[in-house]
Amino acid sequence: MLCTVFLPPKWSLGYQQCRWSYDSDKRVQEVTRTFREKKIPCDVVWMDIDYMDGFRCFTFDKDRFQDPKSLVKDLHQNGFQAIWMLDPGIKVEDGYFVYDSGSKTDVWISRADGKPFVGEVWPGPCVFPDFTQAKVRSWWSNLVKDFICNGVDGIWNDMNEPAVFKVVTKTMPESNIHKGDDELGGCQNHSHYHNVYGLLMARSTYEGMKLGNAKKRPFVLTRAGFIGSQRYAATWTGDNLSTWEHLHMSIPMVLQLGLSGQPMSGPDIGGFAGNATPELFGRWVGIGSLFPFCRGHSEKDTADHEPWSFGEECEEVCPLALRRRYRLIPHLYTLFYMAHTMGTPVASPTFFPDPKDTSLRKLKTSFLLGPILVYASTAVGRGMDALQCTLPKGIWMSFDFDDSHPDLPALYLQGGAIIPVGPPHQHVGESNILDDLTLLVALNEHGKAEGVLYEDDGDGYEFLEGGFLLTHYVAELQSSTLTLKIAKTEGSWKRPNRRLHVQLLLGGGAMVDIWGKDGEILQLSMPSEQEVSQLVSTSEKQYRTRLENAKRISAVEVSSAQKGIELSRW
Incomplete structure (x- = not known):
């Protein structure tokens, strides 16, 4: 009914670093170079409004961003993509090409008296495109098409409620007039179209990126959206606060967006x-x-919030966390393929495996990534070692990547599941189809498990013509022998000639494993019950030792002034 999420380019599943603002090309290069020097995984750097010439959209500051094409070329060589902001407010200024062309084409939202509405935003007095008209969406899309020739990999649509300064409502008057297309409702006042404005802007931006490069999947992030905006853009949860309360809130916010049809979402981390x-x-x-x-x-005017900006202990935790993510990107990308083709959430509530257990609906610090249960602590001074995890009924096998830490969530794999895992690359572009593939296996009560892996080029549209490989793996335990094989495949891609590492979870983080070749039948002899018990005991001891020896991040009291801080982005 709502249409499914766009299949994102694979690089957009990596970690992304942003700030209001990295205000010069030199600062952008300094930040990205530091990621690589410190070997902290990252795929994307974002440019906020200060890259523009006087906050004029579709322009670049000639002093601080003299050659954006050259900057992006250097970023690409270092494995980074570049995303740039575009707001809807267009500066009222004769001689500014966007304002001139928009006025000539009559694209602006008007007041009740028919004159263009002018509202204050970052550049000063601004007019606003009427995205309810096809001709206006086409006008914007063509501006975007020309803009991405500068080396733009993605676009960030901000302030698109639309936000307006110096008014109580923080948006434009409801009496403003949109000359909407008949299919959208025709000519109506702003109160009729307000909720879809951000969606229509994101759609226009998405279509402009496709016009500019039909061989690449667009990546758009939008602050405002509506039902269906997942077809065109990701959504973040808005301008939050650096407080424990807002960390705690971020989990249910992401889950609610997923249940509403928008699986590509997340908060401003930190x-x-x-x-x-x-x-x-x-x-x-x-x-x-x-x-x-x-x-x-x-x-602006806050302390630096890069992963290395908070001291030695925090700088140890952040790379651990991000390497986890990069190991799980094969699984995350598969979940996004399922979301694209079937409409399923990527992150879902903990009660999904057992909807009848109403107590699970009250959990706000855990969530699922397919069959992976993520259990976190959002309480100051209380790490995971101080919590007792509440699990849905059934088999849930704990696992990690020898990276357990009091400040990292606990991970569990549901019995009956197989998930794909890859190497912890520094960026998605380092990955290779011939990389070793790891399958984590957790058997159900019947000694069986199954899972899927989706693979394609990571960008472009070859997958629509069958250019992909979807592999269904199954595992079964019979007579103390685990057999893993491929049940079926889909797509025209040939199977890569790569090694396969199968890790069978036994409980308590313990596992047994076997190496082989992907595509072949692998058989693993199970250890005896006594050996399993010993493996589990040893693993649990090692887990406790890792937690005890971890460099804990010291708790620091927040000043009362900071606790009461207000959002200033508006």
């Missing part, structure tokens, strides 16, 4: 307004690294 403490930032990266959309962001 909080947008205010200064995060090291403990808060590290905990937020730990949780946020497992959200569908994973971006750190902070506002």
Whole structure:
């Protein structure tokens, strides 16, 4: 009924670093270079409004961003994509090509008296495109098409409620007039179209990116949206605060967006307004690294909020968290393929495996990524080692990547599931179809498990013509022998000639494994009950030792002034 999410380019599943603002090309290069020097995984850097010439959309500041094409070329060589902001407010200024062409084409929202509405935003007095008209969406799309020739990999539509300064409502008057197309409702006042304005802007931006490069999948992020906006854009949860309360709120917000049809969402990791403490930032990266959309962001005049900005302990936790995410990208990408083709959420509530258990509906610090249960702590001074996890009924096998830490969530795999895992690359572009593939297996009560892996080029549209490989793996335990094989495949891709590492979870984080070749039948002899008991005991001891020896992030009290901070982005 609502249409499913766009299949995102694979690089957009990596970690993304943003700030209001990295205000020069030199600062952008400094930040991205530091990620690589410190070996902290990252795929994307974002440019907020200060890259523009006087906040004029579709322009670049000639002093601070002299050559955006050259900048993006350097970023690409280092494995980074570049995303740039575009707002709907267009500066009223004769000689500014966007304003001139829009006025000539009559694209602006008008007041009740028929004159263009002018409202104050970042550039000063601004007019606003009427995206309810096809001709206006086409006009905007063509501007976007020309804009991405500068090396734009993605576009960020902000302020598109639309936001207007210096008014109580923080938006335009409801009496403003939209000359909407008949199919949308025709000529109506703004109160009729307000809720879909952001969606229509995102649609126009998405279509413009496709016009500019039909061989690449567009990536658009929108602040405002409506039912159906998932077809065109990801959504973040808005300008939040650097507080424990807002960290706690971020989990149900992402889950509710997923249940509403928008699976590609996440918060500003670390909080947008205010200064995060090291403990808060590290905990937020730990949780946020497992959200569908994973971006750190902070506002002007706050302390730096990059992963290395909070001291030694936090800088140890953040790479651990992000390497987890990169190991799980084969699984996340598969979940997005399922969301695209079937409409399923990527992140879902903990009660999904057992809807009859109403107590699970009250859990606000855990969520599912397919069959993976993520259980987190959002309480100051209380790490995962101080919590007792509440699990749905059935078999849930704990696992990690030898990276357990009090400030990272606990992970469980549901019995009966197989998930694909890859190497912890520094960016998605490092991955190769010939990389070793790992399958984590958790058997159900019948000694069986199944799972899928989706693979394609990671961008473009070859997958629509069958250019992909969808593999259904099954495992079964019979007579103390586990057999893993391929049940069926879909797509025209040939299977890569790669090694396969099968890890069977036994409980308590323990596992037994076997190496082989992907596509062949693998058989693993099970250890005896006594050996399993010993493996589990040893693993649990190692887990406790890792937690005890971990460098905990010190709890720092937040000042009362910071606790009361207000959002200033409006």
